Amino acid sequence: MRRRIPVMLAAAFGAGLLAGAVPLDAHHSAAVFFNRDQMVEVRGTITEWSFVNPHPIMRIAVKDASGGTTEWMAQFTNVLNMRRMGITAETFKVGIEVTIKGPRSVAAGTFSVNPEQVILADGTEVRAAPGQPSNLPRGIYKPS
């Protein structure tokens, strides 16, 4: 059963992360789909991870307090940008728990997030917004 759950946390963060970089533009404008005035934090289990262009997709099963589950879709920047930030198809696995922070989808009744950070169960933080310097060891991202 899918039920609407409250957004776990809304917070304004990440402002200015894009400053000073030459971003790889998204295939489409994120502003059409995501509202930067509504930042969310979504915690759940990955049910699908598709690392393909134009926008890698992650589906997450999110449980609420009453035992219901809602499927969220996280739509990332693009494979090229993410690979240069050190993120690969192996960075995330189906079945693991993640917490995703980013702006929420604009369309009413939809559950999607544009990740800026993904936090793994062991606390590892994966920066995922375009233009952010990589924090991953094999990152080859080079800010301009």
Added chain:
Amino acid sequence: MTTRRETVLMRGALGAILLLAVASGQLAARLDAQSAAGGGAPNLSGRWARAEGTSRLSPPVNELLNGRARALRGVLDEAAYPKYDCVAATMPRIPTDGYNFQIRQEADRVLLMYEKDDVVRTVWLRGNGHQAPKSGEYFLQGYSTGWYEDGQLLVETTRFVYDPHGFSDGSPTIASSQRKKVIERYWLDGDRLRVEVTAEDPLMLNAPYRYRYAWERTDDEWLAFECDVENSQTILPFLPQKYGP
């Protein structure tokens, strides 16, 4: 026995032959170089990464739109944009993204290859007998001809098809018409490659849209874009509907 006068004449003739040989060799080498990359051609070949942000030489394109373009921008629907079917970006839009690109200079053409959307553009160098498009032939990336001038590569591209996001694929997009013309100049400035782009479109713009940007050589791994149509359309259910399904 050879007289002194004959000796001088022979030496003179030998010198002239030698000079001619050297000159013809130089000429041949120069012709080879010209045929390989065009006269006065800078060495632009290689892989390039964006070195700095875009410098505008005109107002932003959304401030240059005529009434027709503004009206189109108002009615076009995000869900119907070709990019959701992985149709590639076109000039002058392509290089405004920060993706790497590469140049390959050949004897009769220049290839411009972009990570963005895996676009490959062929610039036909003028004077090599290439056949121009026939009447009625238009192309997504247009038809590009090029030439070298004063150490610069110049590229002129016309014959674009109408493109709903030919000037911007932000939202709302800005369309370009079949009358779009794009002029690019490429030159070396120390280690930097500088590129200036001028785009005209009498059906959409009141004035030319111009910008300049810079690149630096890179050893970055070349990454294919490989746009996946199914993935591209995954986001559409999350789109606020303008006209309904």
